Amino acid sequence: MDLSRLKFATATLPAGVPARRCSVDGSGLLTSCRVAWEQGARLVALWGSDDRDRDRGFTLAVVVRDADGLVMFEHTLPAADSTYPDLSAVFPAAGRMQRATFDLLGIAADSDDQRPWVWQASWPIDCYPLRRDFEALAKWQPGQEEYAFVRVEGDGVHEIPVGPVHAGIIEPGHFRFQVVGEKVLRLEERLSFVHKGIEKRFEGMSAATGHRLAGRVSGDSTVAYAWAYSQALEAIAETAPSPRASWLRALALERERIANHLGDLGYLGNDGGFAFGLSQFSRLKEQVLRTNLALFGHRLGMDYVVPGGVTRDLPAGGRVSIADECSMLEREIRVLRDIYDEHDGLQDRFRLCGIVSPELAAKLGLTGLAGRASGQAHDVRRDFPAPPYDTLGVNVASVSAGDVAARVAVRFDEIAESLRLVRAIVDGLPDGDLVVDVREPKAFRKGLGYVEGWRGPVLVALECGPDGAVRRCHPHDPSVANWPVLEHAVIGNIVPDFPLINKSFNLSYSGQDL
Amino acid sequence: MLHILRQIARTGIRTEDPPAPAHDMVVATRLHEAIARTLGRALTIRHVDAGSCNGCELEIHALANPYYNIEGLGIKFVASPRHADLLLVTGPVSKHMAIALKRTYEATPDPKLVVAVGECGCSGGIFGESYASLGAVRNVIPVDVEIPGCPPAPTALLQGILAAISAAKPGIG
Numbered sequence: 001m002d003l004s005r006l007k008f009a010t011a012t013l014p015a016g017v018p019a020r021r022c023s024v025d026g027s028g029l030l031t032s033c034r035v036a037w038e039q040g041a042r043l044v045a046l047w048g049s050d051d052r053d054r055d056r057g058f059t060l061a062v063v064v065r066d067a068d069g070l071v072m073f074e075h076t077l078p079a080a081d082s083t084y085p086d087l088s089a090v091f092p093a094a095g096r097m098q099r100a101t102f103d104l105l106g107i108a109a110d111s112d113d114q115r116p117w118v119w120q121a122s123w124p125i126d127c128y129p130l131r132r133d134f135e136a137l138a139k140w141q142p143g144q145e146e147y148a149f150v151r152v153e154g155d156g157v158h159e160i161p162v163g164p165v166h167a168g169i170i171e172p173g174h175f176r177f178q179v180v181g182e183k184v185l186r187l188e189e190r191l192s193f194v195h196k197g198i199e200k201r202f203e204g205m206s207a208a209t210g211h212r213l214a215g216r217v218s219g220d221s222t223v224a225y226a227w228a229y230s231q232a233l234e235a236i237a238e239t240a241p242s243p244r245a246s247w248l249r250a251l252a253l254e255r256e257r258i259a260n261h262l263g264d265l266g267y268l269g270n271d272g273g274f275a276f277g278l279s280q281f282s283r284l285k286e287q288v289l290r291t292n293l294a295l296f297g298h299r300l301g302m303d304y305v306v307p308g309g310v311t312r313d314l315p316a317g318g319r320v321s322i323a324d325e326c327s328m329l330e331r332e333i334r335v336l337r338d339i340y341d342e343h344d345g346l347q348d349r350f351r352l353c354g355i356v357s358p359e360l361a362a363k364l365g366l367t368g369l370a371g372r373a374s375g376q377a378h379d380v381r382r383d384f385p386a387p388p389y390d391t392l393g394v395n396v397a398s399v400s401a402g403d404v405a406a407r408v409a410v411r412f413d414e415i416a417e418s419l420r421l422v423r424a425i426v427d428g429l430p431d432g433d434l435v436v437d438v439r440e441p442k443a444f445r446k447g448l449g450y451v452e453g454w455r456g457p458v459l460v461a462l463e464c465g466p467d468g469a470v471r472r473c474h475p476h477d478p479s480v481a482n483w484p485v486l487e488h489a490v491i492g493n494i495v496p497d498f499p500l501i502n503k504s505f506n507l508s509y510s511g512q513d514l
Numbered sequence: 515m516l517h518i519l520r521q522i523a524r525t526g527i528r529t530e531d532p533p534a535p536a537h538d539m540v541v542a543t544r545l546h547e548a549i550a551r552t553l554g555r556a557l558t559i560r561h562v563d564a565g566s567c568n569g570c571e572l573e574i575h576a577l578a579n580p581y582y583n584i585e586g587l588g589i590k591f592v593a594s595p596r597h598a599d600l601l602l603v604t605g606p607v608s609k610h611m612a613i614a615l616k617r618t619y620e621a622t623p624d625p626k627l628v629v630a631v632g633e634c635g636c637s638g639g640i641f642g643e644s645y646a647s648l649g650a651v652r653n654v655i656p657v658d659v660e661i662p663g664c665p666p667a668p669t670a671l672l673q674g675i676l677a678a679i680s681a682a683k684p685g686i687g
Contacts, residue, residue, distance in 0.1 A: 122609035123645050136645060142612040164614050167593035169561045169574050172611060193610045194565045197646035213640055219569025219665065263575065276518060282579035283528060289576070299667060300569060339518055510567045513608075 001039050001066040006032055010071070014238075015448035016231030017384035018069030029062065029075045030085040041066035042365045043091035045459050045476040046098065048105040050131045052079050054444075058107045060084050061474075062094075063448070063459065069384055070448060072461075077107055086111035093365045093481040100192075104130040104199065118192045118513070121145040129200050136200055152178035152185050160495065164193045168499075171509035175498075182494040187487045195513040202473035207233055207441055207462070208307055210470050214460055215302055217475045218511035223249070223256040224453030225460065225475060226305035231386075231449030232462040233307045237439040242432025245309035246387040251425045252292075252301045252310070254418040257454035258329070259288045259300075261411040261418075264506050268408055269340065271500040272349040280336055284329060291325055294318075309435030319426045326419045337412050350405035354489040354501030358400050366485045368456015368478040370505050373410045374402035380452035392424050407504040414454075440468050455479065455508065477511025529583040535680045536673035542658045556588045557679055560598035560622065564615045564654075565608035565647065570632040570665040574602065582668045589675065595621040600678060601628045603655075605635035607648040619655040627678045630657045631671065633664040640664075 003010060008028060013019040024032050033043075044063040051059050060075040075084055086109040088095040098109040099117035106128035108114070119125065121143030127134060151159070157180055164172035174190040198217060202210060214229035215222040227249050234240065241249075262285040269277020289299040296304040297312060304311055340346055356366060358375030366374055377398035381389040397413035399406045441464035449460040456478025465471030486505050490498055561574060577584040578591070592598050595618045607615055619628070630651035633639035638649030651657050661674035 120610045122612075129645055134645070137643075138645060140609075140645065142609040142648075144613055164611065165562055165595075165618055169571055169591060171563045171566070171568055171571065172614065193614070194563070194608050195610055195646050196565050196606055196608045196641045197644040198641070200644060200646075201641060216567040216569065216640055216664075219567040220572060222569065263572070276522070278578075279580050280521065280525065282576070283525065283581070286576060286579045286581050300572065300665070302569070302664065335517070335521055339521065508568060 001036055001041055001068055001071060003032065003035065003071070006035060008032065013070075013072055013448060014235035014445065015070060015450065016228070016235055016386055017380065017448070017450045019072065019448050020069070021072045021074060021446070024073050024075050026075060026084055029060070029073055030087065030090070032073050033062065033064070033087050033090045036064045036066065036071070037090050039066060041071070042367070043087075043093050043481070044070065044457070045461070045474065045480070046087070046094055046101065047461070047474040047476075048101045048107050048130070049463070049472045050105060051076075053132055058082050058105060060101070060107065061461065062087065063461070067383070070450060072448070082107040083110050085109065091365060092363070093484060096484065097480065104128060106131065115148055116145065118195050119145070120192060120195075129197065134200075147190055149176045149188050149190070150186070156180050157185065173509050177495060177498075179495060182496070184490050184493055184495060184498070187490045187498075189483055189487060191483065191509060192513045194510050198514045199474060202470045204465075205470045207464050207468050207470050208438065210462075210473060211306055212303055214473070214475055215305075217514065218477055218479075218508040219300065219302075220260055220508065221256070221453040221455060221458060221477075221511065223252045223301045223305055224451045224458045226303070227253060228449035228451040228458045228460040229462065229473075229475070230305055230307045231451065232447040232460045233441060234438060235449070236445045236447035236462060236464055237441040239308060239436060239438045241309045242434070242436060243387060243430040244432030245434055245436075247425050247429050248310045248314065248434075249305050250388050251422060252296055252304050253451070253453070254421045254425070255288060255292055255295075256301055257418045258415055258422070259285050259292070260454040261415045262288065264503065265408065265411055267503050268350075268404070268500070269346065271503050272346045274343060274346050277336070277340065277346075284332055287325070288329075291321070295322075306435060308438045309433065311435070313434055314426065314429065322426045323423060326423050330416070330419055333412070333415060340408070347405065349497070349500060350408055351403060353404045353497050354493060354504060356402040356485055356489045358402065360488060361402065361485070364485045364488065365481050367481045369410055369414070369454070370407060370482050370485070371456065372396065372398045373406035375400035380450055380457045384450070388425060391428070392421055394421070404500055404504040444471070453478070455506070456482070475511075475514070477508050479507035479512045482507050483512055528580040529586055530581055532587055532676065533669050533673050535676035536670070537677050539659050539661055539674045539677050541652075541660050542656065557600060557675075558590050558592045558598050559600045559602050559675070560592055560595045560618065561602045561604075562615055562618050563604050564611040564651065565606045565641075566604035566632065566634060570604040570635070573665045573668050573671060574604075574631070576668040577671055582672060584672070595619075596623065598622050599626060600675070601626065602631060602675070603628060603635055603651045604631045605649070605651050606638045606641045606643075607651055607654045609646055609648060612648055612654055615654055627659070628655055628657045629659045629661060629674055629678050631661050631674075632666060633662055636660040636662050
């Protein structure tokens, strides 16, 4: 991205991918975002930090991504006048991030939508948890807010409220449908029910142990988060893991992708009325998880990736058993994919259902797996390859139909590619230490970790304080950008197709609510 | 159709024997005999995510796969608390879910059981208690059985659920 005409100085930012930082003022922030958008950049994340203890007011950080890497715009707001320009006209996904930043830090975008997003009346409205003078241990009773949903008026329009407790084994959130007959005119999401104060929890924690909390931002992406956190800390501390550790991390990440995609393919079959698919794919997923237990000491790979490396080596005989498992999965999945493709009833549910066109996906910033099903062919593993992806290469799965069938197809293609990568990793595993000592991070240094999890790119922004403690950590899930797009995907579909469309995105509530 | 049947036949039956109930997970025995008498061998479960990271949910899902085949044991997940005998609750209980969790508990007919799942459901786990989290499930509703683990493996989940519905053994609780 060429920012030279903006005349703001840029500097290199420690990160796991190419990254720069750039200090801007309020109007400069808006101009920078516009220029970035015109040059094809997309919003990755937006958050704020309290730097009043260092006489620097509040800091708003906006990270965008283009073909060259990440750029973090930093805008310092005086403590007395803490508003900044609304960025949602440029990047629609910024809207909820701005509202969340206000609820947590008390700095506001000058936007029309000032409804709370994270806040739900469980702490006083004029107390901001991410301010350093906030009483983190104060006990407030849970409250209940009246949220101003947008209503559709007209003859025959009625409202269906759903949640936060849903009918299946899923996370909580509230969906407000405005429907005519069976047709959805509008869906509005109300999330943040599982907000459990993760960002505040990071504050003051030893940076060397933060990967455990990062690995629990969204349990289904634990490897991606632990890796992104470790990447950020290692960048700040100028420590590089050994080649062997990087390759083993990728092994865990690809197996996480395979396991989640298998689970989703089963549930997508089930939601399409084809229970056979669920029992078949959940059987395969269980086999992958059992092998994970032998490889990583944990079925989901939790706490396997640590700053400096990984916790254990490939067990004896691991190479052969993994290769055998890859062959078995390839064989089974080929049979099951044919069955899915040839099943008229299932294809009738999948095709032309929940469409997000490539144009809309680009405008709204749809990212990750769902983005690749709508023609947004981005993948961190290929675009900014860190070891081992620089050696192995990645064939990015991408289709443009943007319907449920497309999101199913991308999952099938990505499993095949991950199986290829898993084989290549165990065949070419280089030597090296499992874990190296991470140097003490310098105080007030910032760094980014950016890893392509199974759902999409996971960002972890880390700032260390004195004594090796975390000063500020913002983990950012791809779900934040994709939840608002789900509202668009549902329009014009019938209510009974919502579970299927929702499952085809399979977004994280915990990762968005923090 | 033929290739579906062929795949079913080729897959065969993968279901494994269920584990023995883990009576050490029982933290309260207030209703056991009444429940065992009322329910017999059939049990319906309503799952409530009261703030989890979704790791526990993945393992609860796994209970339905052919290896654990929880429905084969007469245990079924249902869509409404009004149809449920047992609430399977993951935590920590976020403040934003506290009211919904209490209402779900009240909507569940008596006699009822509550099983708290995971490190967070048992103690608040890594998230603890804070401005946004109330910690353990027992801080919000009465709990009969606690299943530790981050997340607990499906076998541990089965052990805890089976302990909840087997009649109290002498010397427990």
